[in-house]
Amino acid sequence: MRTFIFLLFIGFAISMSSCREDFEFKPSTGDLTFSKDTVYCDTVFTNISSSTYSLKVYNRSNKDIKIPTIRLARPDSKYRITVDGMTGENQNNHTFRDVELLAKDSMYIFIEVTADVASSNPTDFLYTDQILFDEGTNQQKVELVTLIQDAYFLYPKRFSDGTTETLTIEGIEEPIYGFFLDENDPVNGNEYLWKNDKPYVIYGYAAVPNNKILEIEPGSRIHFHAESGLIIGNGATLKAKGTLEDKIIFEGDRLEPGFSNVAGQWETIWLTAGSTNNEIEHVIIKNAVVGLNIDSNDGNFMPIKNTEIYNSSLIGLYAKTAKIQGENLVINNAGITSLYCGIGGSYEFKHCTFNNNWASSRQVAVWLNNYYKDIDGNTQTEALDQADFKNCIIYGSNTNELLLDPDSGAAFNTSFSKCVIKFGTTSNQLYSFIYDENNIKRSENPDFLDVSKNKLIIGDDSSAKGFGVNIGVTNDILGNPRTTIDAGAYNSVIFED
Incomplete structure (x- = not known):
């Protein structure tokens, strides 16, 4: 036994020495x-x-x-x-x-x-x-x-006692991390004019106070850090008017290609109750939590034209008791709904495309209602005076992409004319219009170019081709004349293989 142990020890020592070079x-x-x-x-x-x-x-x-x-x-x-x-x-x-x-x-x-x-x-x-x-x-x-x-950087001030600037917003209990723009900022100059010579990077909420106008030059690029956004206050105005060649772009501040279509990178553009004379044209809004958040505005119709809202983690356009005229408006992909017109209001949408392919069984492209639940759980109603959709596409990956959600306590007036709508069968009389084949194409494919890349141009085989009627919107969102009147924001094209 002792000899066996000795030989085993010698063998182990030899093996260790042979491996030493490793x-x-x-x-x-x-x-x-x-x-x-x-x-x-x-x-x-x-x-x-x-x-x-x-x-x-x-x-x-x-x-x-x-x-x-x-x-x-x-x-x-x-x-x-x-x-x-x-x-x-x-x-x-x-x-x-x-x-x-x-x-x-x-x-x-x-x-x-x-x-x-x-x-x-x-x-x-x-x-x-x-x-x-x-x-x-x-x-x-x-x-x-x-x-x-290089960029213009806008952010809350830090005070000598170590605290930072905050905003108090009616209806929100806690102050939010934000600041008022300054027309005589020592670094940026007049912050009520956002120029296109270099991008803007926003930390926190940038706010426009009463009687002030924020004007954004065509071609401007605005980047929001996480949990940041823009607030247009009571009596304040947003003028975001780009051009076909120089669109205004709102997006997050992560410039890497991997973030180009990631939803929820920043908060919202919030047009609060009482904001006035707002105009949005030739604008792209990408990757927010809520793209546009519009409270009850000044009583006049607010124009939103030739505008695109993409990849919102909750809602693309969130309108509450508002008045909006949308033309050539495109909204694609949101966690809840691409377009929400709620708590009443008045809405006119002409040649708009609302699509939602979010991976959820409950998402819709368009949601209309006329009520809300207050903090005590009671139902409060506001009249939906009108919600008119003309030559529009309402589509997506679910069976039903249009949600009509009324309460009998207030008016609920909707109309859909020459629209392509994704919708299954129903016995609900609210949806009886979808069976009018001369006026509605139900669940017929609009043949989008590439929904995943926000390319909602329609093909030559689209159900929307030639289905519209002349309603005075002479050019599509790309500036092309509408010779054949197609439903949606884009003229149909022949896709190349």
């Missing part, structure tokens, strides 16, 4: 390979941190190696890197020493950048650096490139 790391010889030779970080605003990007480093040799240094080339680099989960020697993680990498193995390097326009190349606004692997003749490198975009 744990001896040789200096690298410049033979690393990389998942990419240049890491392009997507466009960021000045002094706003980027997303995190990754680079994979491979040791394809049969030897375990030790990389003497991995570092950023610029000593004052605005980039930050972590190597295989490790932090570097200094505060900004610029240098890593003696990094071990096993044979036939790989590791990740994660990269971020926070830079400003002043540090970028003045001719192209690119900020560049390199990750250097090893030194001397064995040195290898991977390029780092990002585009820095």
